[in-house]
Amino acid sequence: MTLAVVGGGSTYTPELIDGFARLRDVLPLAELVLIDPATDRLELIGRLARRIFAKQGHPGRVTWTDDLDAGVDGADAVLLQLRVGGQAARHQDETWPLECGCVGQETTGAGGLAKALRTVPVVLDIAERVRRRSPDAWIVDFTNPVGIVTRALLSHGHKAVGLCNVAIGFQRKFANLLGVGPEAVTLEHVGLNHLTWERAVRVGGEDVLPKLLAEHGDAIADDLRMPRSLLDRLGVVPSYYLRYFYQHDEVVRELRSKPSRAAEVAAIERQLLDTYGDPALDEKPELLGRRGGAFYSEAAVALTSSLLGDTGDVQIVNALNNGTLPFLPDDAVIEVPATVGAGGAVPLPVRPVEPLFAGLMANVTAYEHLALEAALAGGRGGGRRNGRNAGAEGGRSAAREGGRSAVFTALLAHPLIGQTDAADRLTDELIAHNREHLTWA
Incomplete structure (x- = not known):
């Protein structure tokens, strides 16, 4: 193939x-x-x-x-x-929001x-x-x-x-803590991309998550950079991306005090490119581990093999909801275990999701819907049609107004923002830093 x-x-x-x-x-x-x-x-x-x-x-x-x-x-x-x-561009994404x-x-x-x-x-x-x-x-x-x-x-x-590599990363970490092979561990992983919780960790059909939290809670919490008490109160292991939601203000203070992750990655990339030029190098260098994306290759091989080989096995992927989570629209993309084969990925049934998690998922799903509308704003015909009917400058002005409105609405819907003044300022900053990529700007 x-x-x-x-x-x-x-x-x-x-x-x-x-x-x-x-x-x-x-x-x-x-x-x-x-x-x-x-x-x-x-x-x-x-x-x-x-x-x-x-x-x-x-x-x-x-x-x-x-x-x-x-x-x-x-x-x-x-x-x-x-x-x-x-x-x-990543550096910009990681810096100008902090100013707001x-x-x-x-x-x-x-x-x-x-x-x-x-x-x-x-x-x-x-x-x-x-x-x-x-x-x-x-x-x-x-x-x-x-x-x-x-x-x-x-x-x-x-x-x-x-x-995404979050689920396979958890599987490997939990397997290591439990002293078993990764293939022995299955996760009850539910949520949206970068907004997920591990509600059960099963080995041989038994949920060992309570044991994991009791015996290794400190190590897991340290890895997530979240308080151990939070994991105990939730009774689940949240993705480390939940830290942006659960500890937003603390994270903002931290990010303001150090160089951006983009700057760190750029420095690593320069070293990697020098290393890759060595004609004697015939394996991935150890430095690559600091670049991020651990275990992605294993997940990518498994998913591609299942799609092309019609294996029908279960993997954690991003796929259409289609009623799996009844509190989300069918066209939402969720991240859950799914059967994967030649017809694509079909999510497995999910037991009812606790309101604390379901509420945040619904909020972020609404934001993602509006974000996609904003991303597609430049491809719509409204501004161009207005340009033909009311003059080119009028069309461009309408397109800019429509694009800005779409960005503002998405930002206002995001649970990390949700305030008019912040959304207005962030909209202006986003457009200013990304004008070359926005056809309507």
Whole structure:
């Protein structure tokens, strides 16, 4: 089979390559195509990928190209791992919201909305080109914000499943604490992307979460950077992204006191690129572990293999709700265990969700709906039609007004913002820092 990776020039790609090489019996690749407009980085990483495949005895061919249409032509699956605007845009996402007293983060809050506005139109264009060149190909989305991006793909009729490494990370950590293999651990994982809770941890059918919290609660809480008392009171293990909600003001103070994560990652990337240039390097370097995205390669291999092999096994993915959580609309994208096969991902039944969690999920789902509307604002015909009927300048003005209104509404709906003054100021800042990516601005 042929697998294409859009964003193949990412410094993170060798993590994927390592997984493809090690798990070649699970996902037998005849060809891996890396696609990226950054040709210098692409060749560097492509050559490293070939060396990793050769060292591990993988018979597949590794190629690379900056031509998207040629790269996805004939692909059985396409993985999306792109970052529109690069680390520079991420740095902006993580800094200007702090000036307004709000969390600066690349997947939630105002920064997350900015990333969605930049990303959704690009991803939809890529998906349309995949549909033209390889209509049967599955799209596996690892591009953040995964929930909003996956919802955009599914709402436009694309064959897509969203993927995140939070669940597999918890599975591996819990297995290590329990002294069992990862395959022995199953999670009752429920929520939205980056807004999830582990409500049960089962080994051999038994829920061992109470034991985990009793014996390892301090270690789990330290890893999440949340109070142990909070975990005991909730009786669940929240995703570390819940810290932005449960400890918002404390996180804002912390983020204001140190360089952005984007700055840290950019420094790591510079070191990685120097390392990748070593012709003797034929494995992923240890430094890559500090880049983030642990275990993504294993999750990506498992999901792609199940979609293409029609295995019908259970994996935790991002898929359409379709009544699974009755308090959310059917077209919401949720992150839960699902049966995965040739027809896509079908969520398993979920026992009733506690109001504390369901309420926040419903709030964020409403925000994600409005965020997607804002991201699609530039693709609507309203402004252009007005331009033809009332003059070009009038059309542009209407488009700007409509776009700004959509951004403001999404920010006002977000539970981390929710105040008129803050939403107004954040709207202006978001537009100012992302004008080149907003067709209506």
